[in-house]
Amino acid sequence: MKTTMRNVKAGLAALTVAMTAMGGTAWAGWKYSQDVVVDTLGMSAYGQMGRARNSTDSVQYLYCMTQAYAGSSTPQLLCGARSLSAVQWCSTREPALVAAATGINGDSWVSFTWNTSGQCTSLTVTNGSQHEAKE
Amino acid sequence: MRGWLAAVVGAGALGFFVARLTASPAPSPAVVRTQSPLDGDALRADLRRAVREELRSSRAELLAEIRSARETGAATPAPAEAPAAVPEVTTDEPASTSARALIARAASARRWGEDEAHELRRLIPRLTLQQRDEVLATLIPAINRSDIALDAVPPF
16 A cells, blocks of 8 residues: 555656646747748748847838728728848738738738739738737 | 899899880989980990899899708709819829829939838828829839838838
8 A cells, every 4th residue: 555655656746747847838838930031922921020020130020001091981001021131012902901901910920912013912810829929 | 053143134134124114204313314315325324233233133132042041951052063073082283293203213212211201101191092002003013123122111
C-alpha cells in the first residue's frame, strides 16, 4: 500500500513537472506573426496590423481608410500596403468591400487585391487570437 | 409664367382702351389731359401707365398666390427652367483643376510626400464623385507602377 501511494505521488510530481515544462507554450495559444507582404506581380498584399505596427523597421505599414461625404451614398475605400521592398495602393466604392473594411481593427490580418487600374478587387479581414497585437 | 403675364397685361391694356373709348369724357383724377382725346403722346402715356398698373396688379396677385400656397403647405410651382438634378457634391472647378495640377507636378517630380498628401486631403472633399474617381485613377496606378515614388507616409 505504501509503495502504491509512493508511486502515485511520484507520478503526480512527474506530471506536474512535465506540464510546467510544456505549459509555457501550450497554454498561451497559437501565435502567428506576419510581416507585410506586397506581391506586385500577383497584385495582392497582406499582413497583420499589429505586426506592422510593432516592426522595428519603421517602413512597413498596412492602411485602409473609408471616406464618406455628405450627400454621397457611396463611401470611398482606400487601402495601401508597404513592405520593405514595395508599396501598392487601391481604391474602390464597391459597397461590399467598404463593408468588409469596417471589420478591421488594430490586430487584424488584412489582405487585399487590385487590378491595373488601381481598383481594389477584394478585401479579406481576419480577426483571430493568433494575430500579433499592437504593443 | 411669361405667357400668363403677357395675357393679363394684354387683356388689361385692351380693356383699358375700350373703356376709354366708351366711357364718359370725364378725366380720371390721375390723368390730366390738356390736349385732344386722340393725342398720340397722351395715348402713349396712358398705355405706359396702364401696363405698369397691370404689371403691378399681376405681381401682387402672384405674390399672394405664392404666399397662400406656402401657408397651406402646397408645393410652390417649380420654375420652368429648374435644374434637372442637384449634383451629389458641390462642384468646384478650381479644386479639380488644382487636383490635376497637383498630380501632374508629382508625376513630373516623380515623388509624393506629406505636402502633396495634405493638399490632396484638402481638395478631395471638394471634388465630385467623378472627379475623385478620375484623380484616384490617375494617381494610384502611377504609384503602383512606381512612376511616382512615395515618401514614408501614406499618400492619402
